Amino acid sequence: MSLQAQAKPAAKKVYDVIVIKDRCKECGLCISLCPPKVLDTEKTYNKFGYRPTYLKGKDGCIGCKICEFACPEFAIFVREASSNG
Numbered sequence: 001m002s003l004q005a006q007a008k009p010a011a012k013k014v015y016d017v018i019v020i021k022d023r024c025k026e027c028g029l030c031i032s033l034c035p036p037k038v039l040d041t042e043k044t045y046n047k048f049g050y051r052p053t054y055l056k057g058k059d060g061c062i063g064c065k066i067c068e069f070a071c072p073e074f075a076i077f078v079r080e081a082s083s084n085g
């Protein structure tokens with residue numbers, strides 16, 4: 001095996017952000033704390049009349065989980081999705 005083959009760069013990690021829509025109270029904490037600003041508010045309402053958070057730029061999520069730790073409603077979770085390398 002050549003050294004070149006061994007020196008393959010690490011695969012970029014991709015993350016899924018799962019929002020349990022009916023738990024979200026639209027407080028905006030996750031959106032304001034997200035470092036790369038990849039979270040936003042949906043245009044539609046959940047059954048309690050709040051517009052839940054959604055991930056608008058999947059490639060931009062760095063998997064820091066600040067949103068998950070900050071959410072007072074336990075409405076948002078971050079999971080490693082897959083690698084594309």
Ligand code: SF4
Nearest residue numbers: 034061062064065067
């Ligand atoms: S894990 Fe971090 S980067 Fe990804 S959506 Fe949550 S706060 Fe933003």
Ligand code: SF4
Nearest residue numbers: 024025027028030071
């Ligand atoms: S912190 Fe939780 S409740 Fe607040 S907007 Fe984000 S997901 Fe919704």
